[in-house]
Amino acid sequence: MNDTFNNRLTAAIEAKGSRVCVGLDPRYARLPEELRRSVEERVGEAHIIARAEVYRLFCRGIVEAVAPYAAAVKPQFAFFEQAGPAALAALVDVIAYARKRGLLVIGDAKRGDIGSTAEAYAGAFFSPEAPWPVDALTVNPYLGRDSVEPFLETAAANYRGVYLLARTSNPGAVDVQDLELKTGGPVWRGVAGLIAGWSGSYPGVVGAVFGATYPAELREGLDILAGVPLLLPGYGAQGATADDISFALTGANLVSSSRGIIFAFERSGGDWREAAAEAAQKMRDELNAVSAD
Amino acid sequence: MNDTFNNRLTAAIEAKGSRVCVGLDPRYARLPEELRRSVEERVGEAHIIARAEVYRLFCRGIVEAVAPYAAAVKPQFAFFEQAGPAALAALVDVIAYARKRGLLVIGDAKRGDIGSTAEAYAGAFFSPEAPWPVDALTVNPYLGRDSVEPFLETAAANYRGVYLLARTSNPGAVDVQDLELKTGGPVWRGVAGLIAGWSGSYPGVVGAVFGATYPAELREGLDILAGVPLLLPGYGAQGATADDISFALTGANLVSSSRGIIFAFERSGGDWREAAAEAAQKMRDELNAVSAD
Numbered sequence: 001m002n003d004t005f006n007n008r009l010t011a012a013i014e015a016k017g018s019r020v021c022v023g024l025d026p027r028y029a030r031l032p033e034e035l036r037r038s039v040e041e042r043v044g045e046a047h048i049i050a051r052a053e054v055y056r057l058f059c060r061g062i063v064e065a066v067a068p069y070a071a072a073v074k075p076q077f078a079f080f081e082q083a084g085p086a087a088l089a090a091l092v093d094v095i096a097y098a099r100k101r102g103l104l105v106i107g108d109a110k111r112g113d114i115g116s117t118a119e120a121y122a123g124a125f126f127s128p129e130a131p132w133p134v135d136a137l138t139v140n141p142y143l144g145r146d147s148v149e150p151f152l153e154t155a156a157a158n159y160r161g162v163y164l165l166a167r168t169s170n171p172g173a174v175d176v177q178d179l180e181l182k183t184g185g186p187v188w189r190g191v192a193g194l195i196a197g198w199s200g201s202y203p204g205v206v207g208a209v210f211g212a213t214y215p216a217e218l219r220e221g222l223d224i225l226a227g228v229p230l231l232l233p234g235y236g237a238q239g240a241t242a243d244d245i246s247f248a249l250t251g252a253n254l255v256s257s258s259r260g261i262i263f264a265f266e267r268s269g270g271d272w273r274e275a276a277a278e279a280a281q282k283m284r285d286e287l288n289a290v291s292a293d
Numbered sequence: 294m295n296d297t298f299n300n301r302l303t304a305a306i307e308a309k310g311s312r313v314c315v316g317l318d319p320r321y322a323r324l325p326e327e328l329r330r331s332v333e334e335r336v337g338e339a340h341i342i343a344r345a346e347v348y349r350l351f352c353r354g355i356v357e358a359v360a361p362y363a364a365a366v367k368p369q370f371a372f373f374e375q376a377g378p379a380a381l382a383a384l385v386d387v388i389a390y391a392r393k394r395g396l397l398v399i400g401d402a403k404r405g406d407i408g409s410t411a412e413a414y415a416g417a418f419f420s421p422e423a424p425w426p427v428d429a430l431t432v433n434p435y436l437g438r439d440s441v442e443p444f445l446e447t448a449a450a451n452y453r454g455v456y457l458l459a460r461t462s463n464p465g466a467v468d469v470q471d472l473e474l475k476t477g478g479p480v481w482r483g484v485a486g487l488i489a490g491w492s493g494s495y496p497g498v499v500g501a502v503f504g505a506t507y508p509a510e511l512r513e514g515l516d517i518l519a520g521v522p523l524l525l526p527g528y529g530a531q532g533a534t535a536d537d538i539s540f541a542l543t544g545a546n547l548v549s550s551s552r553g554i555i556f557a558f559e560r561s562g563g564d565w566r567e568a569a570a571e572a573a574q575k576m577r578d579e580l581n582a583v584s585a586d
Contacts, residue, residue, distance in 0.1 A: 027413070085382040113371055117318070117371045121374065124375045144467060
């Protein structure tokens with residue numbers, strides 16, 4: 001791991017022939033019943049420990065199943081936090097396992113705080129002693145440059161990447177990100193401009209999150225963020241299709257899907273690992289069939 | 294705990310005669326040497342466990358010392374995350390201890406994500422089974438209404454509060470929050486307007502974070518956010534004084550200081566607990582001396 005994140009990302013996409021990023025969102029109520037059984041037999045502290053262990057087993061199973069078809073996995077920290085410190089310890093194992101299986105790990109944590117606090121967060125994810133050593137992390141830019149720089153600096157020093165939120169995939173994205181600026185264009189365009197600038201200062205480090213659910217905005221975003229690797233969430237369960245975003249399937253851009261892959265067994269029946277593998281393969285093929293590259 | 298957060302907050306400020314909120318930011322290198330010694334004697338896993346235990350002891354010591362002079366404490370999750378799952382488990386204990394000592398606990402985590410993920414975060418902090426059952430949580434509003442509502446709903450159902458970021462205390466706040474809107478005024482004013490609206494929909498639940506380091510903006514913010522409890526960081530180490538913000542010392546507003554209180558022993562020498570107690574008492578008195586109430 002002694003090359004920039006962007007180079008490692010490009011290499012992973014080429015090696016796998018895939019732009020698929022699989023979101024690891026262990027929503028407890030939707031986990032396979034065979035896994036939940038061991039949790040529901042237990043109470044108190046044992047229940048908490050069993051739940052964390054089930055998160056670990058589920059995520060490892062998914063990682064193993066999708067490894068041939070995906071370039072990256074994206075654990076969503078919220079679901080691990082919901083289940084407490086034991087689940088966050090399980091996530092340490094999941095990250096190590098995914099990296100061992102040759103997958104890039106993008107921590108979806110959307111952290112962001114004032115400078116000296118951002119340094120502590122950067123330490124949690126990027127330092128040599130980081131408890132959760134992810135290849136890249138999602139970061140919220142609302143607090144501005146001095147809140148982002150500690151992430152960028154620690155990432156640069158340790159060959160990691162930072163995906164800044166530009167335009168998110170949810171309906172409420174319009175509330176703040178689409179407020180019209182005096183200089184013309186919405187807030188997200190101003191933020192995208194800042195991200196492009198930071199990318200120049202920290203080459204190979206900076207990426208941007210751009211919702212696949214807003215193709216018109218994505219077209220503009222591609223322009224402003226030329227050369228910045230995009231992480232495009234919103235595929236599958238949130239509604240975006242390969243055709244919607246074919247023009248964005250270039251460079252080192254990744255497309256992310258969570259529920260559509262990890263809970264594919266709900267639709268297909270059968271083994272949850274096999275269903276996830278098939279769904280990841282299908283998504284890879286759908287994206288490659290329309291890719292502009 | 295069967296009254297709204299805002300009412301509980303008002304009661305706490307009155308009962309203590311204090312608007313002081315003490316930030317719990319365990320920066321390892323600045324902890325008292327007597328505590329760090331037990332960590333540095335150990336290696337590997339034992340080092341990690343010892344560090345978490347020292348965070349627990351330090352924060353408990355501070356909580357005990359400042360309890361007579363503060364209405365609330367504000368653990369900053371970044372510093373606990375930096376030290377891994379064991380430190381986050383220690384934070385569970387710190388939260389329980391602070392509440393037992395009659396302090397409100399404001400989790401400073403600045404979380405924020407799309408709706409279904411925000412639900413998971415809300416579960417981590419507000420649900421009856423929350424691993425970190427804080428009285429209130431700081432939340433980043435950049436993702437808009439559907440990213441905020443799961444926090445507000447879960448908070449309302451469980452008598453908790455949500456502090457949305459309006460204008461932060463750091464220099465970089467200008468980069469995004471001060472972009473000028475077409476309708477007039479900066480982005481933060483648009484966001485403050487949204488927060489005021491959410492406060493109407495979720496009475497007793499919504500607060501706002503407003504940097505004490507920008508008094509001119511704070512004056513405007515007080516207007517837009519009339520009746521919304523403000524959390525004012527930036528006092529002390531970041532540079533704001535009581536005189537700067539005297540006009541904002543009304544209603545259920547809290548002023549937060551971290552380094553200036555918890556590391557007061559660096560300046561004063563002597564016992565770190567006594568130094569923190571004195572600093573908290575001094576801050577309470579300085580605020581009360583100029584309070585507009």
